[in-house]
Amino acid sequence: MVLKKVGSKFNCMKKQISATYIPFLLTFAGFIAIYSFLNWYYILEPVSDSISKDFTNFWLPFLLPLLPVFVVFLIFLKPSKGNWIRFSWQVLLATICIIPASLLAQSYLETATGKITALDDISHLNQYPKTKYYTLKNYYIDKSNASIYTTCKMINAGWDFQIFVACPVYKCQSDTSSKVVEAWLTKKYFKNIGRLNSGAEHLMKEEKFWKDSLNAFDQFDMNSFRYLERTPHDSFFPYFEKTIKMAVKYDSKQPILLLNPQKEIFEERNGNKLFWLILSFILGNGFFLMILYFLNEGYSRKRIAS
Numbered sequence: 001m002v003l004k005k006v007g008s009k010f011n012c013m014k015k016q017i018s019a020t021y022i023p024f025l026l027t028f029a030g031f032i033a034i035y036s037f038l039n040w041y042y043i044l045e046p047v048s049d050s051i052s053k054d055f056t057n058f059w060l061p062f063l064l065p066l067l068p069v070f071v072v073f074l075i076f077l078k079p080s081k082g083n084w085i086r087f088s089w090q091v092l093l094a095t096i097c098i099i100p101a102s103l104l105a106q107s108y109l110e111t112a113t114g115k116i117t118a119l120d121d122i123s124h125l126n127q128y129p130k131t132k133y134y135t136l137k138n139y140y141i142d143k144s145n146a147s148i149y150t151t152c153k154m155i156n157a158g159w160d161f162q163i164f165v166a167c168p169v170y171k172c173q174s175d176t177s178s179k180v181v182e183a184w185l186t187k188k189y190f191k192n193i194g195r196l197n198s199g200a201e202h203l204m205k206e207e208k209f210w211k212d213s214l215n216a217f218d219q220f221d222m223n224s225f226r227y228l229e230r231t232p233h234d235s236f237f238p239y240f241e242k243t244i245k246m247a248v249k250y251d252s253k254q255p256i257l258l259l260n261p262q263k264e265i266f267e268e269r270n271g272n273k274l275f276w277l278i279l280s281f282i283l284g285n286g287f288f289l290m291i292l293y294f295l296n297e298g299y300s301r302k303r304i305a306s
Helices: 002-044 053-063 066-077 081-112 122-127 173-177 199-219 237-245 273-305
Strands: 116-121 133-138 147-155 158-170 183-192 227-230 258-262
Touching: 002 053, 002 066, 002 081, 002 273, 053 081, 066 081, 081 273, 116 122, 147 237, 158 173, 158 199, 158 237, 183 199, 183 237, 237 258
Parallel strands: 116 133, 183 258
Antiparallel strands: 133 227, 147 158, 158 183, 227 258
């Protein structure tokens, strides 16, 4: 009798795997592969600045998995009228299992892809096709003419203080008299100070953040980078634009190119992202198998009770 029950459960689980898990696995792998390829081909490889990276690397891979999961499950599971609640839960939970790997895949692609161009100096920038990374042989970073822009905004977790800094980059120090700036090196300082009880406390915290950030910038060696990365068009990009437009050296006729100095070795820029991507894929599949098991258990008990 016990063996019969175990066998029945096993057969039920086999049906669940063939009917639900295999479509889920195909959707999981297919969505990440197809979306990542499209993101790379149309946005990352041509170094497109037309679309915000927040949109292509977060919001789309966060929201889009719901659509293919719903369509594939609808085709394979063919839910009846009485099973729509169960079907909806399967779609929602399957989507949740896909999202972490979907986001990590775009984060990995963001650093893993992109070519590096070796420049003799910054004036040669426009002589080469646009790439994501650069190295500079001869350069002068003008910290004395750095432009600074500050923001302070209230969010749920408290007050966000941000300082955006941009320094003009020249071929050599003698070029600093020119208003033609080919590129700007960027630096950002950020701090959340939580909720404050009074205006005096707010002013004190803001002044401390301002002083600490300026001291950190004064001590920061802008020449210590190994390579430069184009600052992506994300939610911070408009603030850097405002920073540059406030600069003494700003020329409205010149296009704004922002470069972010990177200190790590170029070949090590991905860190452990690939490991976390693979792990999130494995865990996503494991969690969905567990979900199928518990859904099947609950469904079996419900049938026995009725």
